[in-house]
Amino acid sequence: MSDAPIRIAVAGMGKIAHDQHLPAIAGDPGFTLAATVSRSDARVAGVPHYRSLQALLDDDGVAVDAVALCTPPQVRYDFAAMALARGRHVFLEKPPGATLAEVAALERHAADAGVTLFASWHSRFAAGVEPARAWLADRRIDRVSVVWREDVRVWHPGQAWIWEPGGLGVFDPGINALSIATRILPRPFFLQSATMAMPANRAAPIAADLHFRDTAGAPIEMDLDWRQTGPQSWDIIVETDAGTCRLSGGGATLTVPGGTERGEDREYAGLYARFGALVRAGASDVDTSPLRLVADAFLRARREIVEPFEDQSR
Ligand code: NAP
Numbered sequence: 001m002s003d004a005p006i007r008i009a010v011a012g013m014g015k016i017a018h019d020q021h022l023p024a025i026a027g028d029p030g031f032t033l034a035a036t037v038s039r040s041d042a043r044v045a046g047v048p049h050y051r052s053l054q055a056l057l058d059d060d061g062v063a064v065d066a067v068a069l070c071t072p073p074q075v076r077y078d079f080a081a082m083a084l085a086r087g088r089h090v091f092l093e094k095p096p097g098a099t100l101a102e103v104a105a106l107e108r109h110a111a112d113a114g115v116t117l118f119a120s121w122h123s124r125f126a127a128g129v130e131p132a133r134a135w136l137a138d139r140r141i142d143r144v145s146v147v148w149r150e151d152v153r154v155w156h157p158g159q160a161w162i163w164e165p166g167g168l169g170v171f172d173p174g175i176n177a178l179s180i181a182t183r184i185l186p187r188p189f190f191l192q193s194a195t196m197a198m199p200a201n202r203a204a205p206i207a208a209d210l211h212f213r214d215t216a217g218a219p220i221e222m223d224l225d226w227r228q229t230g231p232q233s234w235d236i237i238v239e240t241d242a243g244t245c246r247l248s249g250g251g252a253t254l255t256v257p258g259g260t261e262r263g264e265d266r267e268y269a270g271l272y273a274r275f276g277a278l279v280r281a282g283a284s285d286v287d288t289s290p291l292r293l294v295a296d297a298f299l300r301a302r303r304e305i306v307e308p309f310e311d312q313s314r
């Protein structure tokens with residue numbers, strides 16, 4: 001592939017497309033925004049706009065090399081399969097799909113088409129994650145605690161899809177924690193038991209309590225809750241033979257014995273740099289390990305029905 005900027009279309013013009021994808025594309029000389037796709041008129045001035053991905057791909061008048069899919073996971077497979085079949089590289093928002101099997105099918109489609117498929121995990125690009133991984137690499141892991149507690153009304157106002165089957169409920173943010181944990185911990189881990197709190201009027205959990213164990217027997221406890229008001233928590237605490245490693249602020253701040261480091265937020269800049277490198281190398285990156293752990297929770301957890309959730313922001 002040439003060194004010309006990758007001409008990318010953004011499909012699904014919701015919160016993450018506006019908050020992160022458009023600014024990251026604008027800030028990366030390796031990309032140029034070639035088109036937007038939305039069922040509405042949510043567009044960018046001066047950029048070709050289409051009401052469907054099919055309409056974009058059918059238009060020979062606009063050249064697009066890649067598509068960033070920012071829709072909810074339940075509808076992502078059809079968009080991705082269509083783009084891959086038409087020879088476009090695909091950037092999948094997290095989670096990469098609604099099921100593991102559909103993501104495996106997409107990997108096959110990408111390989112058959114000879115294009116790049118990137119299953120993005122933005123939290124892995126938080127500033128403290130790679131330093132934490134390096135610090136933990138040679139340590140004995142004794143215990144891990146993951147606390148991801150946030151107010152769903154603040155972070156997901158009016159997002160009906162998130163409560164539907166495949167929307168993941170509290171695992172929508174929880175999978176970000178798992179994407180970090182699967183990156184920084186030196187050994188694989190798996191679920192032993194879990195409880196999910198299901199609002200009586202919803203199809204997805206509002207809270208979950210999960211007990212994992214790594215392959216050396218270290219316990220990994222995870223506390224997810226969307227009913228948090230006041231201070232929010234996005235913390236991973238790893239107790240080791242050399243002291244405690246604490247990643248807080250969703251991976252932004254790392255504290256280890258000897259000091260605290262807080263880096264600037266470059267998660268989406270990092271994702272686009274990675275996607276560009278993959279496209280130029282003719283490679284794909286599809287790590288489903290965070291989604292596999294969530295799928296296991298849905299397989300293995302005990303369900304408890306809790307009070308209905310009404311989204312008062314709507
Ligand atoms: P959102 O605000 O609800 O936006 C999703 C957009 O997808 C909608 O605005 C809509 O765009 C499109 N869409 C919705 N239903 C669709 C359907 N049935 N068919 C086709 N398009 C549909 O959600 P979001 O917060 O941006 O989240 C989207 C994805 O990004 C999720 O997987 C989420 O986990 C991930 N993400 C979100 C955040 C965040 O902070 N919000 C952070 C990181 C990752 P149009 O109306 O333009 O078609």
